[in-house]
Amino acid sequence: MSFRQPLPRTADESAAPRSAAAGGAAPASAPQDRSRIELVGVTKRFVSPTGAAMTALRDVDFVVEPGQFCAVVGPTGCGKSTTLTMVAGLDRPTAGVVRVGGAVVDGIPDSTSFMFQHDALLPWKSVLQNVALGPRFRGESKASALGRAREWLHVVGLSGFEDHHPHQLSGGMRKRATLAASLISEPSILLMDEPFGALDVQTKAIMSNELLTLWERTRPSVIFITHDLEEAVALADRVVVMTAGPGTVKAVYDIDLPRPRGAVQEIRFDSRFLELHQRIWESLREEVERAYARTGRTAGTATTGTEGGRP
Amino acid sequence: MNEASTMGDARTLAAIRAQSVQPASTDEASIAEAARRRVRRRKVLVQSTRLAVLVVVVGGWQLFTDRKIVDPFFFGQPSGIVLKLVDWVEHGTAYGSLWLQIGVTMKEALLGFAYGTGAGIVLGVLLGQIPFLADVIGPFIKVLNAIPRIVLGSIFVVWLGFGTTSKVLLAAVLVFFVVFFNAFQGVREVDRNLVANVRVLGASRAQTVRHVVLPSAVVWIIASLHVAFGFAIIGAIVGEFLGAQQGLGLVISTAQNNFDPNGIFAAMLLIAVVALSAEGLISQLEKRLLSWRPGTQTEVAGL
Ligand SMILES: Nc1ncnc2c1ncn2[C@@H]1O[C@H](COP(=O)(O)OP(=O)(O)O)[C@@H](O)[C@H]1O
Numbered sequence: 001m002s003f004r005q006p007l008p009r010t011a012d013e014s015a016a017p018r019s020a021a022a023g024g025a026a027p028a029s030a031p032q033d034r035s036r037i038e039l040v041g042v043t044k045r046f047v048s049p050t051g052a053a054m055t056a057l058r059d060v061d062f063v064v065e066p067g068q069f070c071a072v073v074g075p076t077g078c079g080k081s082t083t084l085t086m087v088a089g090l091d092r093p094t095a096g097v098v099r100v101g102g103a104v105v106d107g108i109p110d111s112t113s114f115m116f117q118h119d120a121l122l123p124w125k126s127v128l129q130n131v132a133l134g135p136r137f138r139g140e141s142k143a144s145a146l147g148r149a150r151e152w153l154h155v156v157g158l159s160g161f162e163d164h165h166p167h168q169l170s171g172g173m174r175k176r177a178t179l180a181a182s183l184i185s186e187p188s189i190l191l192m193d194e195p196f197g198a199l200d201v202q203t204k205a206i207m208s209n210e211l212l213t214l215w216e217r218t219r220p221s222v223i224f225i226t227h228d229l230e231e232a233v234a235l236a237d238r239v240v241v242m243t244a245g246p247g248t249v250k251a252v253y254d255i256d257l258p259r260p261r262g263a264v265q266e267i268r269f270d271s272r273f274l275e276l277h278q279r280i281w282e283s284l285r286e287e288v289e290r291a292y293a294r295t296g297r298t299a300g301t302a303t304t305g306t307e308g309g310r311p
Numbered sequence: 312m313n314e315a316s317t318m319g320d321a322r323t324l325a326a327i328r329a330q331s332v333q334p335a336s337t338d339e340a341s342i343a344e345a346a347r348r349r350v351r352r353r354k355v356l357v358q359s360t361r362l363a364v365l366v367v368v369v370g371g372w373q374l375f376t377d378r379k380i381v382d383p384f385f386f387g388q389p390s391g392i393v394l395k396l397v398d399w400v401e402h403g404t405a406y407g408s409l410w411l412q413i414g415v416t417m418k419e420a421l422l423g424f425a426y427g428t429g430a431g432i433v434l435g436v437l438l439g440q441i442p443f444l445a446d447v448i449g450p451f452i453k454v455l456n457a458i459p460r461i462v463l464g465s466i467f468v469v470w471l472g473f474g475t476t477s478k479v480l481l482a483a484v485l486v487f488f489v490v491f492f493n494a495f496q497g498v499r500e501v502d503r504n505l506v507a508n509v510r511v512l513g514a515s516r517a518q519t520v521r522h523v524v525l526p527s528a529v530v531w532i533i534a535s536l537h538v539a540f541g542f543a544i545i546g547a548i549v550g551e552f553l554g555a556q557q558g559l560g561l562v563i564s565t566a567q568n569n570f571d572p573n574g575i576f577a578a579m580l581l582i583a584v585v586a587l588s589a590e591g592l593i594s595q596l597e598k599r600l601l602s603w604r605p606g607t608q609t610e611v612a613g614l
């Protein structure tokens with residue numbers, strides 16, 4: 001379940017002072033402030049080539065404290081991915097600002113990593129070369145980048161697959177490689193867009209545990225998008241619920257489950273977990289129903305299906 | 312060829328499945344053995360039928376012209392073609408040794424291919440990356456593409472004379488358009504996710520082109536090279552036709568003026584051999600460059 005090896009060097013040093021404050025959203029010392037993410041009145045409008053405007057996001061406000069793990073849930077098409085691309089500096093808000101570490105984002109920030117919804121490994125490069133890409137782009141020497149990439153592949157349990165091409169790996173292994181590629185730059189901000197959405201339930205649980213283990217060592221600020229509320233509550237310090245499109249923040253919940261959380265599969269039966277899940281689900285359900293209604297299906301059948309799965 | 316054998320595999324498997332109702336073939340090893348035997352048998356069948364087709368066509372040609380049912384003066388004769396080739400090898404053509412003619416034509420075709428491919432890739436990538444440039448230059452390229460480019464050969468001969476340069480230029484122009492459109496399209500089809508990903512990883516514009524745009528356009532570019540090399544040879548031959556001092560095109564045009572169909576066919580045969588070897592080399596290159604792809608897609612090579 002957990003990682004086979006301790007993290008490579010630098011990561012371990014920075015993990016040490018923080019392990020004491022490992023309960024909940026640990027408030028941070030000064031240098032960590034650069035990993036504070038703040039969205040203020042963010043609105044995003046897309047204009048189609050025919051000139052029709054479509055509002056994807058409206059007045060989104062929320063804050064991710066330094067080192068906090070923030071999950072964002074909301075119905076499909078409510079603008080979750082759009083939010084993330086603006087935090088990553090890949091796109092700009094139509095109105096409002098995104099600030100990272102107090103500075104307005106107007107380009108791709110240096111210490112941000114992004115795990116995309118779809119596999120983004122370069123299919124023509126080996127797994128090792130893929131993981132080494134970030135350091136290479138940032139000017140690290142080839143030998144050193146490949147060396148560190150090897151260490152990180154070891155950390156995520158992919159030793160022996162260095163020379164494989166992405167299509168030769170299973171979906172779960174590709175996610176591990178992507179995770180290694182995201183973490184090798186030791187980002188202070190980690191953005192994840194439904195990273196485990198395409199995985200089967202068991203693999204997803206394993207990956208979630210591994211993600212938590214890694215995150216607790218270096219504690220980057222995380223925005224983790226998911227449509228799976230259980231996953232959100234199990235992993236996050238803070239859950240942001242978004243409304244059906246145009247998306248805006250409906251409610252923010254702080255998750256006070258203690259850390260380290262342990263196995264994601266087990267925490268789901270914790271009574272506090274169930275209580276929080278129930279509360280957030282009430283809020284999310286309306287939005288999911290509205291989104292379903294819009295797609296033309298009967299809201300009733302669609303949601304009973306989802307709810308029926310709850311213990 | 313690959314295609315044929317995989318199709319054979321599929322058919323054999325279906326056949327085996329149909330047979331497996333019989334208790335005799337339930338043993339796994341014997342099933343595999345039977346499948347292998349069927350594949351082998353089919354391969355032999357295909358090869359021998361091919362040979363038969365060749366014998367019938369060439370033999371029929373020889374027979375009909377021998378019996379004067381078809382006039383060998385107009386249609387040539389396989390034996391005459393072979394004699395012509397032997398004569399060329401032994402005594403050379405009117406313009407020097409046969410190898411010199413092949414060499415000249417190959418040199419023109421290869422140089423034209425190299426220049427045309429280079430220009431096509433560079434311009435295709437530039438226009439694919441810079442929409443403004445594409446908007447400005449796009450219409451001009453479309454107009455140029457609409458011109459029957461073979462005619463340009465005449466102009467090139469007027470400008471550059473009977474030497475090899477005019478042929479190289481014609482071949483390059485023919486190659487350019489094929490490669491350019493594919494490179495341009497390839498760049499346009501690049502997966503946006505991959506581009507966004509490397510940008511977040513810190514890639515500069517040049518690094519993005521080098522690590523993402525080019526490799527993904529290579530699939531398209533390579534596909535165009537098969538066609539492009541054919542065009543390079545056409546460019547060289549037609550250029551020689553229009554006026555030259557050496558080369559297979561000149562040999563053909565001389566044979567035409569002498570009413571020597573055997574000479575024309577013999578030169579055609581040589582060109583076909585050259586083109587097929589080049590095709591083989593390009594397929595090798597394709598295999599090397601696209602080794603990362605799941606499964607080898609050799610649709611073109613399979614034909
Ligand atoms: N580049 C774009 N151009 C036009 N519309 C877009 C673009 N990106 C997203 N959208 C629209 O914005 C809405 C939100 O999309 P997205 O952020 O992907 O939702 P989510 O990730 O929550 O499912 C959708 O209706 C989508 O069609």
Ligand SMILES: [Mg+2]
Binds near residue numbers: 080082117
């Ligand atoms: Mg999305």
